[in-house]
Amino acid sequence: MSLLEAFGEGFTRRALLEAVMVGGLCGVVGVHVLLRRLPFFTMALGHATFPGVVLAGLLGMSLFAGAAVFGAVVVLVVALLGARDRVDDTSAVGVTLSGAFALGVLLLSAQAGFSRDLTAYLVGSIVTVQPGDLVTTAVVGLAVLATLAALHKELVLGAFDRGGLAALGYPVLVLDVVLLLVIEATVVTSIPAVGTILAVALIVAPAATARLWTERLRATMALAAALGATSGVVGLTISFQWRLAAGATIVLVAAVLFAVSLVVAPRHGLLARRLAHVGPGSAPTSSRA
């Protein structure tokens, strides 16, 4: 059954609306994630808030509350661990991610209906989105966008030159935390659509794609939002047509857009760069130690 045919159904319209809102929101937030090089952290956040979401679900609490609390705990743990000698940031994130995720699995496994719920949390279940979820998404989305708009210049400066921001008298740490909370809120909002594992894709891919086409920041955000929403709609359509998991299909569409752009984008695309330089490639700098 195609999307058009199913359009008459309530769940279809809701899924579509959710896909557009979540896609757009993730696109904008994704630009900040890339600016501060936080994709791994975002992925870890997705994995690590999983137990919070499970716990909230089990206790009948708001998913947001559960995720928010757990997210804050995770951020704290990663920061504390990473500050110790001999624990580098990457390992700190790796340990926290694994531990939190396993905790979530344990909590769920102790309940019945294990598999079904787990899957919904992990890879989304957009077709079961309820009107209440839509309202939540809209409210959170607006709050996030308003925050980002209000703090735009500070966040951008902070991403480029943390020292400079501090020197100007801004509370750098507070701004960092605000951004992390924004990312956290976005991840949680994406769960019904694409689940915790895939949320990072919808946040990172449209933004990465947009960056290949434009250098101006606001244009990047607008483009990223558009690409995110488009991935949502196209992905949903394809998933209806061929009866595939919706969240995963959305992510695949976003990834394809990225891959295509990687090759054809003027100036930053692979083709463009191949045509531009005639000499040898760059000196191989020592890759990550």
Add this chain to the structure above:
Amino acid sequence: MNLFEPFTIPYMQRALVEVLVLGALAGAVGVLVVLRRLAFVGDALTHTVFPGVVMAHLLGRSLLLGALAFGVLTAVLLTAVGRHRRVGDDAALAILLTSFFSLGVVLISRTRGFTADLTVFLFGRVLAVDRTDLVQTLTVAAVAAIVLAALHKELVLRAFDPEATAAMGYRTGTLDLALNLLIALVVVAAVEAVGTVLVIALIVVPAAAARLLADRVGAMTALACLLGAAGGWLGLAVSYEASVDHGVRLAAGATIVVVLVGLFLLAAAVAPLRRRRAAAGGHP
């Protein structure tokens, strides 16, 4: 709590051998992952192997083969991506990782029993390991161990001083590919026991804990193997006890990971004390 009694049962024995071998192997490979701060790459590999497992399952072939094929493919891809960073290495990795993973999810979503299958692939079914599985795991583990032993000194050199490694004439790209292949082998070996999501814990956590306590690569490796194996054993024992004696079903794989993280936290608590004692006793 009884650490030995559960393992008189055949299926528990097999599970134990499986986690002991996996724990030790993952710990040894994990040392290099941690020293080179490659946890993200390791994580990416675990996600990218997933569609291979799914495809093998759908085609009725050995899961191991499917995982192996994709493991090799993605190890090559990840090595290439790692060396041509323009998009921002982490972003490219994240996209690669999630698109492969999505591919796996999409493929499996067309089958019935979608959610149950997904769970098994993601989290494993260590208690359902049979003799064939065990033999397969041991074979893959043996191959990985041999490769690791053969290349060990060069891999450590690469981790310590990439510039000198290149200056001495080694091809760092080849060494990177070798390590990525090793990680892929570990993931492949672990797929049925703990699943693709939790294997990253086996790789990173014991090694990260060993790092805190060891001053030499050799000691770090030995300790990582020990912790990995111990985590497997304790995890199985705890999960068995919980389900049999207390009626609480705790997924075995997840329990193992939680135990490992607990060991890590223990190491993190003990490490500063050890350092202080060493500083007081020996030279600064």
Add this chain to the structure above:
Amino acid sequence: MDPDLVLVLRRATVAYDRDPVVEGVDGEVAAGQSVALIGPNGAGKSTLIRAVLGLVPLTGGTIQALGRSPQAARRQVAYVPQADILDAEFPVSALQVVLMGRYPRVGWVRRPGAADRQVAARALAEVGLAERASARFGTLSGGQRQRVLLARAIAQEPRLLLLDEPFNGVDALSQDLLLAALARLRAGGAAVVMATHDLGLAHLACDEVCLLNRHQIGFGPIGTTLTPELLRATYGGQALQLRGDGVIVARP
């Protein structure tokens, strides 16, 4: 080619995306000789060193090390990077770091043997760190770590030694020991090329100098080439002060 010549550069040029990073480097280094690469930051010293190591391709001119291409000659060429770029928490001892210099000779799969350990121990002794052999690399001071890296290069038994700013942030004692070890290497027939900011040490350690600022400004004996005029040309007219005994101090 004269068998005594360890390194020959003929109009060597390295470019990146059509932008030349360093060009027109022309000169020879014979066995036992030592050349200082001098120039401001961004002059191309590190790039030139990498080109001699065969790590970056030339876009013009040629480089011959020991009569062969840089890649072919690598077994006989040793590199000493700056010690502070290495992870101080890495779990290796000083001796283990020096042993790493033997890996190319040991080859794949095999482990260093007793003979290798002896060579490594001797190299460590040469830089005055024999009694710190089993100390963790990161517990040593900056100067000591630099000495360990030189020992690693010595353990390679090279005929050409390349050093990148070996005296940066190094204490006086370590400096003396490094200079002495380098002198012994040269006496044994090895050639040395070192990038450095320190003109005083260049005088002490080297007999030739190559002045670089993205292109070669001079290459010759240090007495005749390290002149105020050429230095001004190299450093782009930055403030220079002349001291009485002819040692010129410049702000890099």
